[in-house]
Amino acid sequence: MTTATKEYWRWKEYNWHDETMDPKGADTITAGVDIGSVSSQAVVMVNGELYAYSNMRTGSDSPDSARKAMNWALEGTGLKPDDIHYTVGTGYGRVNVPFADRAITEIACHARGGNMMYGSTVRTILDMGGQDCKAIHCDERGKVTNFLMNDKCAAGTGRGMEVFADLLNVSIEDVGDLSLAVDEEPPPVSSTCVVFAKSEASSLLREGWSTNRVLAAYCSAMAHRVVSLLERIGVEKDFAITGGIAKNSGVATRLEKELNLVSLKSKYDTQIAGALGGALFAKALVEKQRKKGG
Amino acid sequence: MTTAGIDMGAKYIKVVILKDGQxxxxxxxxxxxxxxxxxxxxxxxxxxxxxxxxSAVDHITSTGAGRKAAPGIHSDITDVGAAARGTTHLHQEVRTVIDVGAEEGRGIKVEADGKVVDFAVNEKCAAGAGAFAEAMSRALEVSLEDFGQLSLKSEKTIPMNAQCAVFAESEVVSLVHAKTPKHDISRAVHDAIASRIVSMVRRVGINKEVALVGGVSHNPGFVDALSRGLETQVLVPENPEYIGALGAALVAEERAKS
Amino acid sequence: MKANYGYLDGSGEYFITIDTDHCTECTEHGCVAACPAGLFEIIVDDYDDEVAAIKEEHRKKVKYDCGPCKPVTDRPPLPCIAACPADAITHSW
Known part of the structure; x- marks a missing residue:
């Protein structure tokens, strides 16, 4: 793959903090750092409220990515890494967060974060990450009751979508909108396997299909596949989608249609669910620690 | 009597014309x-x-993934049936037929007359088929032919963590960046496919002799990896890519007689 | 909690489901010894409960690792399922 074509699936990194809050001297300042295979997020929470976060690409070195994500979340806040009382590492690289006090799986963190992002009525959370797909069922406290994680197969993950974006020379951020700009919904790509779906797409293009139509067929195949994963854990209202794919309207709207459910919207950025859950776990853990310590 | 067998494979279509068994x-x-x-x-x-x-061909039988799409056919037979029939016609002593094509792999337990006792299939996932090796050779930027040969130069066993061809491509690229010799990567790739095929074939039981047919049997790296995995030298019949078509033509002969 | 370990790929759905609520009351942990491929382990989960899980290195290969216990014909009962006193283990295939 050349550098030029790689650009098609690049996305922008960003950070944010709440300028109306003053974190100095707060009782509990906690953090969650989610090191995914493609992107990393750091969330800083002050007294249980979201204060700052960052979203970056994961580099080849997890500890370095963790430090960078944390520093970027803290940029311009006046807080230093040492001001944080407790940090939870989560995600694929969770054991490689050098400054974390504990590692917790992304499944548990997503449920916990989802509980805050979407409210305690949320029961089913679908997280479509860069290299995996997670389906989580949780209770009113955000505790996991049923889950699965598929990181064996690229179909139904961000990576699968990247392969298609790359094949069709479309920016990953435009895939959703373009796939919805078709007059009529085409039948989904029939192969699940990304390798075989790719050859199927090439022959569809040769048959004269437009790029948008091929994207529509792939988004719909991806939605269909995710539904079969969700069926294993049982889909229940209220339902939410997190992770990078939540931002892909082409997959998200088709998924809602197939499930006949409307996913909950959140005022929070859907990509920070795991890190947010980590920061919430961190808050509970530091409070427990203080109680024990007297 | 003249018959024809057509094997409608994912990558290539093969035809064998038979006259009185020749x-x-x-x-x-x-x-x-x-x-x-x-x-x-x-x-x-x-x-x-x-x-x-x-017009002088008495009976045409098709096989392969696209067998229903073959024109002018009189009958069709499954891939499993054709591979079993074709292999035992050439090598009566074979009891296990392993058929690995571009898009699927099969393990077949057979009797001397080509009758299928049991079989297991891996399809619709590139991990256990020729497409996996093809994708990895592209990632390594070597031709598929060279890729198979390369693996014979290696004596090192490097495990591959990724199961999926898409994820394995990134793993191969990181191995290249880590300065791993190409022949060691090639062996790791062939070992990975072979280990998946071996565990599939074990489900039907492995009885000697074991034959490998289908397009992937031309890949010496894979034949070597499979033989090591099975702990027995696998036999590759002559023109292994035509075994399905041959089996279909033999079946056509039987059907024309009855 | 129902923990599903395994995957869905183009060839099919391969999940081992462990109902870990039963594990907390289990003292035998028979699954660990019963599995000839050594897939099971006892872990402390995120909620500090001691439960059975499928080892990380096997999660992407259960179709192959479980193969020897699943011959095409004459399939006997699965040893992991037979060893669990609480019927907490199920296989999707």
């Missing part, structure tokens, strides 16, 4: 985007090579 001719054409047209072309090439008219 192979008159063989032909192979890339499947392309119009399998029926390619099949017709392949059939015509084969009959021309055999020096017979298409």
């Amino acid at each position: 192979v008159l001719s063989k032909a192979m054409v890339a499947t392309g985007f119009e399998p029926a047209v390619s099949a017709q072309k392949c059939l015509e090439e084969a009959v021309q090579g055999a020096g017979v008219e298409l």
Whole structure:
């Protein structure tokens, strides 16, 4: 793959903090750092409220990515890494967060974060990450009751979508909108396997299909596949989608249609669910620690 | 009596023309985007090579993934049935047939007459098929032919963590960045496919002799990896890519008689 | 909690489901010894409960690792399922 074509699936990194809050001297300042295979997020929470976060690409070195994500979340806040009382590492690289006090799986963190992002009525959370797909069922406290994680197969993950974006020379951020700009919904790509779906797409293009139509067929195949994963854990209202794919309207709207459910919207950025859950776990853990310590 | 077998594979269409049990001719054409047209072309090439008219062929039997799309056929037979029949026709001593094509792998337990006792299939996932090796050779930027040969130079066993071809491509790229020699990567890739095929075949039981047929049997790296994995030297029949077509032509002969 | 370990790929759905609520009351942990491929382990989960899980290195290969216990014909009962006193283990294939 050349550098030029790689650009098609690049996305922008960003950070944010709440300028109306003053974190100095707060009782509990906690953090969650989610090191995914493609992107990393750091969330800083002050007294249980979201204060700052960052979203970056994961580099080849997890500890370095963790430090960078944390520093970027803290940029311009006046807080230093040492001001944080407790940090939870989560995600694929969770054991490689050098400054974390504990590692917790992304499944548990997503449920916990989802509980805050979407409210305690949320029961089913679908997280479509860069290299995996997670389906989580949780209770009113955000505790996991049923889950699965598929990181064996690229179909139904961000990576699968990247392969298609790359094949069709479309920016990953435009895939959703373009796939919805078709007059009529085409039948989904029939192969699940990304390798075989790719050859199927090439022959569809040769048959004269437009790029948008091929994207529509792939988004719909991806939605269909995710539904079969969700069926294993049982889909229940209220339902939410997190992770990078939540931002892909082409997959998200088709998924809602197939499930006949409307996913909950959140005022929070859907990509920070795991890190947010980590920061919430961190808050509970530091409070427990203080109680024990007297 | 003259019969024809057409194997409608994912990548190539193969035809064998038989006359009274003897192979008159063989032909192979890339499947392309119009399998029926390619099949017709392949059939015509084969009959021309055999020096017979298409109308003089008594019975045509198709096999392969696209067997229903083959033109002018009298009957069809499954891939499993054709591979079993074709292999035992050439090697009666074979009891286990492993058929690995571009898009699927099969383990078949057979009797001497080619009757299928049991079989297991891996399809619709590139991990256990020739497509996996193909994708990795592309990632390494070597031709598929060289890729198979390369692996024989290696004596090192490097485990591959990724199961999926898409994820394995990134793993291969990181191995390259880590300065891992290409021949060691090649062996790791072939070992990975072979280990998946071996565990599939174990589900039907492995009885000697073991034969490998299908397009991937041309890959010496894979034959080596499979033999090591099975702890027995696998036999590769002559023209292994034509075994399905041969089996279909043999079945056509039987069906024409009855 | 129902923990599903395994995957869905183009060839099919391969999940081992462990109902870990039963594990907390289990003292035998028979699954660990019963599995000839050594897939099971006892872990402390995110909620500090001691439960059975499928080892990380096997999660992407259960179709192959479980193969020897799943011959095409004459399939006997699965040893992991037979060893669990609480019927907490199920296989999707």
